[in-house]
Amino acid sequence: MEYKPLPIGVDIFEKLVTRGYYFVDKTMLIKELLDKKGDVNLFTRPRRFGKTLNMSMLQYFFEDAREEDGTKKDNRYLFEGLRILDAGEAYVSRMGQYPVISLSLKSAKQPDFELAYGLLLQEIADEYKRHSFILRGDMPKEDQKKYEDIMWRRADRESYSTSLKYLSECLERYYGKKAIILIDEYDVPLENAFFEGFYKEMVDFLRSLFESSLKTNGSLEFAVLTGCLRISKESIFTGMNNLEMISILTKNYAEYFGFTEEEVRQICRDYKLEHKYELIREWYNGYVFGDTNVYNPWSLVRFIKDLKAYEDEFPSAYWANTSSNSIVRSLIEMADEETKKEIESLIEGKAVEKPVHEDITYDEIYQSMDNLWNFMFFTGYFRKEGERMDERTKQLFVTFSIPNEEVKYIFRTKILSWFGEQVKQTDRTALFASLVNQEPAALEEEIAELLLETISFNDAYESFYHGFLTGILSGMKGYIVKSNREGGTGRSDLFIKPVTRRKTAYVLEFKVAKRFDELEKRAEEALRQIEERKYVRELNDDGYASVVRYGMAFFGKDCVVRMEK
Numbered sequence: 001m002e003y004k005p006l007p008i009g010v011d012i013f014e015k016l017v018t019r020g021y022y023f024v025d026k027t028m029l030i031k032e033l034l035d036k037k038g039d040v041n042l043f044t045r046p047r048r049f050g051k052t053l054n055m056s057m058l059q060y061f062f063e064d065a066r067e068e069d070g071t072k073k074d075n076r077y078l079f080e081g082l083r084i085l086d087a088g089e090a091y092v093s094r095m096g097q098y099p100v101i102s103l104s105l106k107s108a109k110q111p112d113f114e115l116a117y118g119l120l121l122q123e124i125a126d127e128y129k130r131h132s133f134i135l136r137g138d139m140p141k142e143d144q145k146k147y148e149d150i151m152w153r154r155a156d157r158e159s160y161s162t163s164l165k166y167l168s169e170c171l172e173r174y175y176g177k178k179a180i181i182l183i184d185e186y187d188v189p190l191e192n193a194f195f196e197g198f199y200k201e202m203v204d205f206l207r208s209l210f211e212s213s214l215k216t217n218g219s220l221e222f223a224v225l226t227g228c229l230r231i232s233k234e235s236i237f238t239g240m241n242n243l244e245m246i247s248i249l250t251k252n253y254a255e256y257f258g259f260t261e262e263e264v265r266q267i268c269r270d271y272k273l274e275h276k277y278e279l280i281r282e283w284y285n286g287y288v289f290g291d292t293n294v295y296n297p298w299s300l301v302r303f304i305k306d307l308k309a310y311e312d313e314f315p316s317a318y319w320a321n322t323s324s325n326s327i328v329r330s331l332i333e334m335a336d337e338e339t340k341k342e343i344e345s346l347i348e349g350k351a352v353e354k355p356v357h358e359d360i361t362y363d364e365i366y367q368s369m370d371n372l373w374n375f376m377f378f379t380g381y382f383r384k385e386g387e388r389m390d391e392r393t394k395q396l397f398v399t400f401s402i403p404n405e406e407v408k409y410i411f412r413t414k415i416l417s418w419f420g421e422q423v424k425q426t427d428r429t430a431l432f433a434s435l436v437n438q439e440p441a442a443l444e445e446e447i448a449e450l451l452l453e454t455i456s457f458n459d460a461y462e463s464f465y466h467g468f469l470t471g472i473l474s475g476m477k478g479y480i481v482k483s484n485r486e487g488g489t490g491r492s493d494l495f496i497k498p499v500t501r502r503k504t505a506y507v508l509e510f511k512v513a514k515r516f517d518e519l520e521k522r523a524e525e526a527l528r529q530i531e532e533r534k535y536v537r538e539l540n541d542d543g544y545a546s547v548v549r550y551g552m553a554f555f556g557k558d559c560v561v562r563m564e565k
Contacts, residue, residue, distance in 0.1 A: 013056040027084035038244035046380025048298035051226040063100035070133040099171035108189035113198035134174040164213035178221035187227035194362035232359035251290035258294030283315040286403030351401040419454040444561040492535035505544040519560040526551030
């Protein structure tokens with residue numbers, strides 16, 4: 001049986017339809033936009049949740065598209081069989097009736113302002129070129145010159161600050177209809193500018209661009225913007241009372257970004273993967289937009305494709321490498337003891353409650369840990385479990401947890417590794433000395449101190465401590481740290497071998513205790529395992545006559561070390 005190809009990274013609606021890709025019908029978004037009659041609609045969702053494809057769909061539906069010579073295109077065929085055509089004449093009659101200005105600002109993710117600004121100007125100039133057939137109309141010469149100056153990037157900065165408003169005015173004169181403006185990834189230039197050090201310059205330009213085109217524009221039918229975060233009005237939307245915010249907390253439009261439960265069940269049926277449904281649900285479900293439960297569409301489609309190639313494929317954290325982690329890493333670098341405990345609780349499947357505000361200003365993001373928690377919540381790292389309004393302060397509080405195994409994997413790998421990097425930057429001279437000088441009590445104390453700097457979780461087993469010890473013991477001058485090498489009749493956790501065989505080598509074995517009072521017993525068990533499984537044999541065979549054995553046991557942040565020569 002042949003299956004429709006899955007649209008990995010395909011976010012152009014026309015390409016998705018004409019090439020026969022699998023499509024989850026989100027066209028009723030069009031009906032809801034028309035019903036609610038929002039003037040400027042800002043949708044904020046995590047990365048890779050279908051924002052760009054939806055914007056492309058809106059463009060192909062509403063645009064009175066023209067060829068280069070001005071001949072009208074008919075895009076109705078792209079929507080054949082889709083739900084919007086059954087919604088009624090009131091909606092179908094709006095198809096192909098408007099000039100549309102469509103911009104993506106993601107190209108502005110650049111290392112300096114001049115390059116980012118230049119690429120934004122190019123995006124605007126390209127949109128002017130796409131509509132350049134209107135120059136053949138009855139346009140006054142002075143307007144034609146201004147249009148061409150912007151199109152060929154000869155205009156001054158002020159002209160570009162008002163360029164979207166001017167283009168919509170030109171389009172209204174040509175079509176006799178007001179323009180729809182679509183701006184995708186509107187916040188990418190701001191996030192990038194903040195981290196690269198030119199935030200103020202970018203805010204100034206975007207504020208002028210947005211205010212002129214979205215606030216004081218008589219040629220605007222309506223606008224739709226998408227991004228990850230709701231940037232505060234004081235930052236770039238000053239005085240825009242016509243702005244309709246639709247965040248992940250908003251009840252409206254909740255089912256149009258991400259896949260719903262029934263949509264995922266249908267995908268499983270269509271690809272004969274019903275038996276994988278629970279695994280898919282465990283890994284990629286768990287987001288709550290408004291009151292609607294949704295799946296991560298990017299990761300789910302990737303996994304379905306991998307399953308069709310190999311049915312026993314393991315799930316993967318596909319989303320991890322598509323999401324911006326810069327501010328998340330900042331959370332780790334700023335974490336105090338309370339924050340570390342909260343992260344541990346989240347990894348263990350528990351929930352935490354935090355005050356939430358939807359307006360984000362990047363230059364204030366480091367002023368409190370709450371701002372960083374907010375960023376992580378709105379960019380897809382947490383699931384909303386509940387919300388409440390504090391009656392006294394009128395502050396919204398949201399209880400959230402890690403949504404699924406994919407995001408938990410990100411916490412366990414990236415976040416734990418970042419903690420590990422922080423620990424490795426500390427002075428470990430005393431740690432190395434206590435190990436080499438065969439001082440188990442001192443070694444125990446040094447390890448416990450470093451454990452306080454990282455996080456742990458109850459179901460880590462030996463793997464967490466194994467990775468932690470491997471990291472902090474690496475860098476010992478004159479020694480090689482080997483992890484999980486075959487030795488004797490089993491696998492030791494760590495070998496630490498001096499470069500010269502005249503010195504002592506070390507074998508380390510780790511155990512995790514279920515209770516604090518079991519630490520001594522488990523450390524002794526680790527020593528016995530080294531002896532019984534003859535882990536020392538490989539080192540002896542390699543020429544090391546002197547080998548010291550360390551048995552270590554862990555419970556949370558507590559550690560016991562036992563040694564035998």
